[in-house]
Amino acid sequence: DVLHPDTIYTRKLALRGIQLERGHDVDLLQGVHVGEVMSKDYPSVKPDTPMKELLPRFNLTHHHGFAIVDEAHQFKGIITLTDLERVYQESTFEELSASDAGSTENLITVFPHDPIYLALRRMNIYDIGRLPVISSVNGGQYLGMVRRADILRAYEVGLTRKSIKQHQAKHFDLRDVEENEFM
Numbered sequence: 411d412v413l414h415p416d417t418i419y420t421r422k423l424a425l426r427g428i429q430l431e432r433g434h435d436v437d438l439l440q441g442v443h444v445g446e447v448m449s450k451d452y453p454s455v456k457p458d459t460p461m462k463e464l465l466p467r468f469n470l471t472h473h474h475g476f477a478i479v480d481e482a483h484q485f486k487g488i489i490t491l492t493d494l495e496r497v498y499q500e501s502t503f504e505e506l507s508a509s510d511a512g513s514t515e516n517l518i519t520v521f522p523h524d525p526i527y528l529a530l531r532r533m534n535i536y537d538i539g540r541l542p543v544i545s546s547v548n549g550g551q552y553l554g555m556v557r558r559a560d561i562l563r564a565y566e567v568g569l570t571r572k573s574i575k576q577h578q579a580k581h582f583d584l585r586d587v588e589e590n591e592f593m
Contacts, residue, residue, distance in 0.1 A: 441571060442564040444529050444556050445522030448543045452555035454479040457486050457509035464494065464508060477542045477552050478508050485544045485552040487514035521546040522553060526564040529556050 416424055454477040455464065467476070468491060475490035489512030497503055497511045519542045520529045529541050539558055545551040 439527035442526045444524045447560045447564040448554040448556045450554040455508045459508040461506045479552045487512045519544045
């Protein structure tokens with residue numbers, strides 16, 4: 411155990427992002443991937459979208475942030491209400507675009523195959539409410555957004571899967587009891 415803490419079984423799980431600890435259940439969020447619960451139709455804006463168009467869009471959609479995506483659907487950044495408030499008082503507000511005011515460097519993202527607990531951890535560490543989901547094979551193509559509401563849905567998916575597995579295990583246990591007959 412000291413030299414090789416993983417068995418051949420737990421090693422395969424670890425490679426898939428599921429970490430087991432002795433004496434503890436598997437975290438429900440380790441078995442759910444970002445791609446299963448992300449918002450695929452989450453709206454985005456173009457890098458050259460003027461700020462005067464963004465303000466009504468925030469009010470209309472009630473979203474707190476949008477991905478900045480170019481014509482080739484490549485993820486370029488994110489603009490949030492906080493960014494909008496920061497530049498609103500500037501005299502050049504009308505001349506700014508989404509890429510001027512938004513965050514375009516050191517971006518925190520996730521891939522669709524990442525476990526949802528990883529997205530939750532990043533959201534907590536950086537105190538953000540949404541994470542862009544980008545493709546790991548298409549060089550940063552924007553796929554959607556994962557939000558806190560999506561994480562709650564992931565927890566529900568994990569609970570459902572766990573209860574199905576428990577039900578199946580009890581069903582097979584009943585088959586082993588000698589007094590039961592199946593017809």
